Amino acid sequence: MNKQKYWLPVLGIFVALIGCITINTPIKAADTIHENYVQKIKAKKELVMGTSPDFPPYEFVKNIHGKSTVVGLDVEVGQEIASDLGVKLVVERMDFDSLLVALETGKVDMVISGMNNTPQRAKSVSFSKNYYQSGQDLLIRQADIHRYHNYRSLSNRTIGAQTGSIQYSLVKQQAKKAKLKGMDKDNDLILALQTHKIDALAVDTATAKAFIQNTNGLIRIPSGFKTSSAGSAVAFPKGANSLVQVANQSITKIRKNDLINKVYLPKVSKYMTNHKSKKDRQKANSMWAYKDFFLAGIGYTLMISALSVCLGLLLGIFLSLMRLSKNSWAKKIAGAYIEFVRGTPLMVQLLFIYFGLGIVVNIPALLSGIIAVSLNSAAYVAEVIRSGINSINVGQKEAARSLGMSRQLTMRYVIFPQAIQNIWPALGNEFISLIKESSIVSVIGVKDLIYQSRLVQADTYRGVMPLVITMILYFIITFSLSRSMKYFERKMGHSND
Structure with missing residues (x-):
């Protein structure tokens, strides 16, 4: 076997990835001073704030009239800055360790998440004055x-x-x-x-x-820890000096009027203790009260899974045919893609599409999730289909060609229908796995079932029960799909008897 079969295509993939990453360097150099950053915010009429809403009283999720709403001290600070700019505040939710990446890649305009101004962080972002100091x-x-x-x-x-x-x-x-x-x-x-x-x-x-x-x-x-942190501050893109100045003016007003202690924290406390009796708290924190959260999560999970199955299947068929073709370059490209995707974690692929490609084009979180899951699934589907086609006896192909059928017609009417029966169980397993693997999209803020269960955990302070409900819902979805796949498998077996 030629050991360098996939060398050039794999090298091309790595060069493309490095090229996308290094694009960020000239952008930063050109934008070291965003003198017109405020004008850009006012032009789009919204200020996008990134936060991780699991950090009460700074930011947390509250079930308000059946809708998950991010509330907290930081949201009030962000609202003050947006109000002074005369724009609408938009809150984007994501994991804490993804916030600065989102800021650097333009997914958000600022980060307010109880984040401390440290020298290490200040190397990559610009900080405002600290707005709150806590131990x-x-x-x-x-x-x-x-x-x-x-x-x-x-x-x-x-x-x-x-x-x-x-x-x-x-x-x-x-x-x-x-x-x-x-x-x-x-x-x-x-x-x-x-x-x-x-x-x-x-x-x-x-x-x-x-x-x-x-x-x-x-x-x-x-804690006993010694810290030199100046306190919590607002993070902005490096060099966004005009926006930092506006934020500093808002923070100066907040600190001068002691709005955090006199207004923001009392308001936040009401969100956290708005049920006086134990019975009221139990009723408000029951899982039934959050049924709309779980239903919304099921809807997103099914939508992502369905679209990813369709796109992954189509791309998988195309890749398998490329690997089976006589064109050497088609084989190498398909082989390199499959090996690369199967050799890298889905989470890394997802983060690269959302953040890495975000340097070039701003792809929404939901679309990024669908693309990442589809591309990942396609690599596995391609190998399943290829193995199924190769499992058909070569005599079938020879018999069809002897009857005058072209290679394309032979594949379409003779080989592929038989291969489907062989690969159906493996495809079913891949589709079921895809539903579970799609939960990874929650790390970039897509409101799937896992993401919604996290919101329920944050709002109710109950760690186990939301996970139990989520497991049951996933089981119902996957079990129903498994029964459906077995039904069609039996039908195909009966039709061949």
């Missing part, structure tokens, strides 16, 4: 109140922190005798703390107060 605490279980007093008490124990946060860096740098456990969501870390997966959780003081107010069995203690 650092550790959340522990109430049963451990006499065991742990600060991070020094947690030697050889596990401390959790949100990936990409300042707390993650503080634990890593100062609590060197402790084990560090990072997760994307604070809600997952709270669940890990409650189920003894971690022994403490490092969070902002305001966030710690919010969680213990709404979660039974937890208590906060001083």
Whole structure:
């Protein structure tokens, strides 16, 4: 076998990827000073704010009249800046560790997510003045109140922190005798703390107060960390000086009038404790009250899966025919594509399409998810179809050609119909897997079933039940599809008897 069969096509793919990434360098050089950035915002009449809504009281999701709404201290700050600019505030939700990437690639205009202004972050983005200063605490279980007093008490124990946060860096740098456990969501870390997966959780003081107010069995203690952070600030694209100046004026007004303590935090507290009796809280936090969230998630999941199945199947057939063709270049290109896609994680492909290609063209999150899942599925479908075609006895092809049928007609009317019966179970498994794998789109803010379950977790402070409901819903979807595939499989088997 020629070892260099795929060398040139694979090299071409890598060159294209590097080319897309390096496009960002001249863009940054040309835009070191965005003197007209404010004018651009006013021209489109909206200011897009990126945030990770799992960080109460800074930002969290609330079920308001059956609609998931991001509320919190940071949203109020963002609204103040947008109001001073005379534009509408649009909130984009995504994971915390994706926020700065979204900012650098133009997906959002600013990031407000309880983000601390650190020298490392300031190398890639421009920060406003700090708008709020809070301390650092550790959340522990109430049963451990006499065991742990600060991070020094947690030697050889596990401390959790949100990936990409300042707390993650503080634990890593100062609590060197402790084990560090990072997760994307604070809600997952709270669940890990409650189920003894971690022994403490490092969070902002305001966030710690919010969680213990709404979660039974937890208590906060001083962290003992030394930090030089100036506090939470608004992040903007590097060099967006005109927009930073506008934000600083808004923050100066906020601090002068003490709006955070007098207006914003009291308003946020009402969202967090708007049910007086225990019965009211239980009713508001029941899973039935969030049925619209789960239904919306099912709708997005089914839509993404259906479109990805269709596109993946069409592209997979095309790729399999390329690999079976006599054209050497078609074989190499299809082979290189299949090997590259199967050799890289779907999450990396998704992030590259959404963020990497976003440097050249702004692809919406939903479309990015459909494209990524479709392209990934096509590589696996192509191999399933190719193996099915190769499984047909060569005598079938020879008999058809001896009757005067062309190669195309032979494939269409003789080989492919028989191959379908052989590959149907494998295709069914791929389609079922695709429904489950489509959940990866939640990391870029697509409102699928996983994303909606995260919202329910954040709003109810209940970690396990939303996951149970989500598992049941996924099982119903995949089981129904599996039964349907088996029905058609039996029908095809009966038609050949």
